[in-house]
Amino acid sequence: xxxxxxxxxxxxxxxxxxxxxxRLEGQDLDLDEALKLFEEGVERLRDARERLLxxxxxxxxxxxxxxxxxxxxxxxx
Amino acid sequence: MGVGLxxxxxxxxxxxxxxxxxxxxxxxxxEAGLVPLWVRGEVSGFKAWQSGHWYFTLRDRAAQLRxxxxxxxxxxxxxxxxxxxxxxxxxxxTLWEEKGEFRLTVLExxxxxxxxxxxxxxxxxxxxxxxxxxxDPARKRPLPLYPRRIAVVTSPDGAALRDIMAVxxxxxxxxxxxxxxxxxxxxxxxxxICAALALVGRxxxxxxxxxxxxxxxxxxxxxxxxxxxxxxxxxxPVPVISAVGHETDVTLCDLVADLRAATPSAAAAAAxxxxxxxxxxxxxxxxxxxxxxxxxxxxxxxxxxxxxDRLAGAIGRRLERDRHALAASGGRLDALSPxxxxxxxxxxxxxxxxxxLKRVAQLPPxxxxxxxxxxxxxxxxxxxx
Numbered sequence: 001x002x003x004x005x006x007x008x009x010x011x012x013x014x015x016x017x018x019x020x021x022x023r024l025e026g027q028d029l030d031l032d033e034a035l036k037l038f039e040e041g042v043e044r045l046r047d048a049r050e051r052l053l054x055x056x057x058x059x060x061x062x063x064x065x066x067x068x069x070x071x072x073x074x075x076x077x
Numbered sequence: 078m079g080v081g082l083x084x085x086x087x088x089x090x091x092x093x094x095x096x097x098x099x100x101x102x103x104x105x106x107x108e109a110g111l112v113p114l115w116v117r118g119e120v121s122g123f124k125a126w127q128s129g130h131w132y133f134t135l136r137d138r139a140a141q142l143r144x145x146x147x148x149x150x151x152x153x154x155x156x157x158x159x160x161x162x163x164x165x166x167x168x169x170x171t172l173w174e175e176k177g178e179f180r181l182t183v184l185e186x187x188x189x190x191x192x193x194x195x196x197x198x199x200x201x202x203x204x205x206x207x208x209x210x211x212x213d214p215a216r217k218r219p220l221p222l223y224p225r226r227i228a229v230v231t232s233p234d235g236a237a238l239r240d241i242m243a244v245x246x247x248x249x250x251x252x253x254x255x256x257x258x259x260x261x262x263x264x265x266x267x268x269x270i271c272a273a274l275a276l277v278g279r280x281x282x283x284x285x286x287x288x289x290x291x292x293x294x295x296x297x298x299x300x301x302x303x304x305x306x307x308x309x310x311x312x313x314p315v316p317v318i319s320a321v322g323h324e325t326d327v328t329l330c331d332l333v334a335d336l337r338a339a340t341p342s343a344a345a346a347a348a349x350x351x352x353x354x355x356x357x358x359x360x361x362x363x364x365x366x367x368x369x370x371x372x373x374x375x376x377x378x379x380x381x382x383x384x385x386d387r388l389a390g391a392i393g394r395r396l397e398r399d400r401h402a403l404a405a406s407g408g409r410l411d412a413l414s415p416x417x418x419x420x421x422x423x424x425x426x427x428x429x430x431x432x433x434l435k436r437v438a439q440l441p442p443x444x445x446x447x448x449x450x451x452x453x454x455x456x457x458x459x460x461x462x
Contacts, residue, residue, distance in 0.1 A: 010223035017362050024369025031431050038370040057246035061256040075256050
């Protein structure tokens with residue numbers, strides 16, 4: 001089923017952040033590279049933090065019909 | 078039985094009864110004289126017909142009885158009895174008129190062997206799953222660390238779903254729960270669960286499935302011991318947690334699933350990280366990020382270092398303490414970035430090797446250096462004295 005492209009997953013964000021921090025902690029970076037990595041890291045941290053702060057525990061349900069089609073609706077149980 | 082039929086007329090050939098008269102009368106006598114009762118004996122000559130009805134003989138050393146168990150009764154049983162099995166049947170004695178045969182119409186059948194038919198069916202299905210490698214521990218997949226979308230296959234109005242919703246909302250509200258409704262007990266439950274599990278692969282974008290059931294009787298647990306339900310669990314393309322909710326009985330679904338949880342709440346806890354722990358990880362990363370950059374930008378920049386450290390530390394502590402308090406501090410991370418500092422009009426002076434120039438003594442007359450401003454770098458030189 002077609003979906004809008006999704007933002008990177010939380011685990012992808014954290015993996016990239018780990019990588020950025022490891023490279024920043026390494027020895028072979030010039031300041032420009034370090035700044036770029038830092039900027040990216042801050043951006044990703046901000047995104048991850050936003051997700052934690054704004055998460056709202058959404059619940060939906062999948063309804064299937066006899067023909068095997070299904071649709072997704074908000075769950076109001 | 079013909080109302081006007083006279084028993085005493087049949088003492089003479091002229092008053093002879095028809096065959097049907099006799100079987101009809103005999104049936105009435107048997108059914109009036111023998112109420113439904115429990116009978117025990119050994120099964121022999123068992124045969125399941127195309128119609129779904131079962132035919133067999135019950136016997137002991139002295140005698141035998143023909144038995145029929147109709148499909149509408151035997152469909153409740155997990156497996157058919159085998160020849161030689163000792164069983165109890167609850168049956169109505171009757172006479173099958175067409176064959177003139179005395180027989181039992183069996184309403185209920187219990188095996189007297191350990192675990193009975195349920196155990197027999199369980200072992201048969203388990204052996205079949207093992208043959209296909211579905212019980213191999215190497216098949217078990219690791220659960221995703223930060224699930225985005227979790228499918229829950231369970232009854233939409235059951236306690237299991239409410240528990241899973243509550244635990245997920247508390248621990249990891251980042252995840253979206255997708256309920257795929259299925260009855261989890263009673264007739265037709267197995268088929269509904271199989272259909273719901275099959276949907277998982279089609280919906281897409283799911284990281285994990287919880288197959289859940291609240292409390293309930295041990296008999297109701299049988300749904301999760303159907304071989305086809307276990308196979309449907311095995312066929313799910315993402316990891317499955319089985320939370321069937323019975324401490325003492327392990328079901329086939331539990332054995333095939335990637336993880337067995339004792340309760341639906343435990344399943345939700347196993348499926349999700351704790352947001353507080355994740356906030357602490359983010360805080361650590363923020364601090365390491367700031368220190369990493371400070372180390373890169375030279376020993377001389379203690380001040381930038383301290384500023385970054387303090388900000389990262391402050392944010393880190395707040396994240397750990399209370400992630401909600403963070404909402405107020407939204408702008409702080411912006412301040413972390415040296416590019417933002419440059420954007421406010423500050424510039425960074427560095428020599429040809431990238432060392433930051435902070436003191437007059439580092440800038441003798443005539444020295445060429447580079448000036449980093451918000452959108453790039455320019456070449457510069459200290460004016461000759």
